[in-house]
Amino acid sequence: MRRPQVWLLAPMVAVLALTLVYPMLYAVRLAFTDPLTGDFPSLANYAQLARDELFWRALRNNALLPAASVAVELVLGLALALFLSQRFPGRGALRVLVVVPFALPEIVVLTIMRYIFVPRGYANAALGALGLPALDWLVPGSALAWMTVVVVDAWHVTPVVFLILLAALAGIPEDIREAAQLDGAGPAARLWRITLPLLRPALLAALLLRGVDALRIFATPLVLTGVEGVPVLSSYAYHQWADYGNDAAAAAAAVTLAVISLALSVPLLRVRSET
Amino acid sequence: MARAAVGRGDKPRGYPETPVARRLRVLLALLGLALAAACQPREHTLTVAVALLPSELPGYREVVRGFEQESGWRVVVVPQQYADIRRALAAEAAAGSGTLDLVELDIYSLPAAAAHVAVLDEAALAAELPALAPVAVQAGRIDGLRFLPHRLTWQALLYNHAVLGAAPRSWDELLAVARAHRGGIGMKGARYEGLTCDVLPFVWAAGGRADAFDDAAARAAFRFLAELAPTLNPQSATFREASIAEAMARGEIVLHLNWPFAMSLFASQGLAPNPIRAAPLPAGPAGTATVLGGGYLAIPRGAPQASEALRLARYLLSERAQRHLHDRLGWFSARRDVVFGNGSGLLAGFAAMHDTVRARPARADYPRMSRLWQEAFRAVAFERADPDAALAAAARQWATEQARTPE
């Protein structure tokens, strides 16, 4: 294109800038203003957060939870994509079914998952029927609570990874796989040596997409366990705002999360632009 | 999609209108119709925001229907939590106009909300005011009469009669029960005002005060709570009113403190009065106490239909409405002619506590005070902190914050 009509971008970029930049700047201002005295700049809010054990737990979880989530989703999404690229009857229907969890409103997913995983819920009822002891799926303080949050998130979000990898798999020519088969390579070797390397760009795209999204996790731990159960920075910020009416502390936590997200996304962006 | 041959002015084959697109057209048309149908004009409508739980909604709407029939106005009841109502009220006050005609606010936040609501015309309330308990009316006078007592509630001990037999009547009995049924006692331990409502009764029952973190009574109460802590159900760290009631309904816990709504919830499940009953809170060294809760009605400054809103408020304070609310929802009334405990043995435990109800301090910095109690309790209950140390830390923090606040 000889002279790109850049003005076509203007409305979109303008709206994005306004809705992103303005609130963010306001949040930064709130975060560094002392709510008791009105001083600016002030670290009073961060001092309050630093005293709060829940904030540190939220910080830790915000690093570990997304990492675990993305890992689980990549593995599951890959397995699903590989499985549903095979030819068999009903494959089309299964493909549509697999996408359904992602289309559901997340609050709907979380509502039913909570009823499944509460101490006297469907999951423990099933275990009991099999003669197995009940598990502390969502009990605050149990290690399992953490994993339950990861699993529920994976149930909801894996379809995205699946779709990306499915499209990429469709792009791998049949002949390469057939050639490898003829050469005597078993399915595991084919997967490792041929399919995965060819999928690398798609895997990275999925990693970037999900990695960035996973940091924003909010409703899942909030609804499943309550903010005190498995805290993350976003639910912690919401809790400060909703339960305590403390705008400034909420903004401080939110700004922390934004900074972490930005910091982690820079290397990811760089990887993406190289692929 | 196949790349088709390009011809001038020719729509290439290979890009037919797909089924997706066709279905979408139909969907859009339907949506347009639906939206048009749904956008109806709102004449003669009052919007009232009340802190109702979903279980209380139908009962409340029944009461409101009486007003609708009498006045011909439609009343939209918006159920919300007090914190949300406060926020909406503040937002509308800042904007100068809004959609809410009548709001209910929690009793301890009245000072903070006074600036956002209108002063009421006492002459128009001549019929209702004398019927209300003077103490209750007085609490609503902040720079003039702004708030009217909509309901009063307080907590009682809810216990599983089939598992426990009788309710524990003293702290010692409570501890014995807790140790005999480990994980059976629940407390609303989430970080919110409800936790303070569970903690203050113990502090008061030891002879303490809400603004004294470090005195002997507070320390006695917290030492008791520290002994109770290992026996608490671990979900207590995140329990709130509704989730703890749900856990009780499911049998995950057998004893907890809660408001009357929980008894209505259990009754509708066939769980009350058997096996779940209400009893007074166990007595501590200085007797027994419980926290006063409840809501006050106010008319926001920017209310669209202020005069009609006042009529609705008067209706809600009438003997008929208050009696209906008491019978149906277990709300206690500030009206002297609606006596609590009538008509339902379910609430006998609550009624028995009537003389021991105490109000939280009505001061603007109460939320910060409350937060310190919450932090101290959580440290003791869930982090096994030393009770004296936790209280000392709370006292220090309180002193620091008091010093920083400009006068």
Added chain:
Amino acid sequence: MRRALFIGLAGAGLAAVILLPLGLILKQAVTPEAESFAWPPTWLPHAPTLANLRELFGSVELPDGLRLSLLVATLTVLSTLALTLPAAWLAARAPTVGRPLDALLVIARLFPSIALAVPMAVLFVRIDLYNSPAALGLWIAHTLLAVPFAFFVLRTGFRRIPVELEEAAQLDGATRLGAALRVTLPLAWPSLAAAALLVFLVSWDEFAYALILQVTNRPLPPLLYYFAAFGYPGMASAVAAIMLGPAVVIIILLAPAIRSGGLTGSGR
């Protein structure tokens, strides 16, 4: 033979994992509340009832919430498409422009809703958009959320339409833009449709902004949260079942695209 068995089992297992929670929602929606608290819980309702749904539709909040959700979703589709169509076309035709845009959009995606929602709430109070009866503030937030999705879907769609078509039209005397409008846009209709459906879904499902920016005029997701967190399983599940409706409809509409593996709303 063994392969068929493995595929059968895997397929059945997959279907079960996905359908079981959905089935439980429907089951709870028609289960009387008393039975919902039973232990152990029932897997099929012993006494199915429509009482939960009846009570819901008798309440004022549900139709209002439904109307608000529909309104915001529709407005979001319109505004998002209006903003992203020209930009996506340009990015498809001029890759040099596309790259910095990618970065901007990734940044837009990564900002946590909370980080923006709380200051937005405070800001909106100032300009009287907080808790707006028509959820105008929410519409703005949803547009922000939906733009990256729509942009990528539309750009992918435009890329698939050969440039030669526009150039051919230009030879006929049309301007570059005119060519795009008259030739490319009609051909992009399937992508447009897919993007519209996706944006509708994003807005319909969205929870965090709705929870924070609307308090007494609530769309469906925060309403469901209120029922689920504070109330009965039956009513909560009934609201959930209603919310499933559009999601299922949209999946059915997008099914052909999913089956053929052509719907990849991101990246490449």
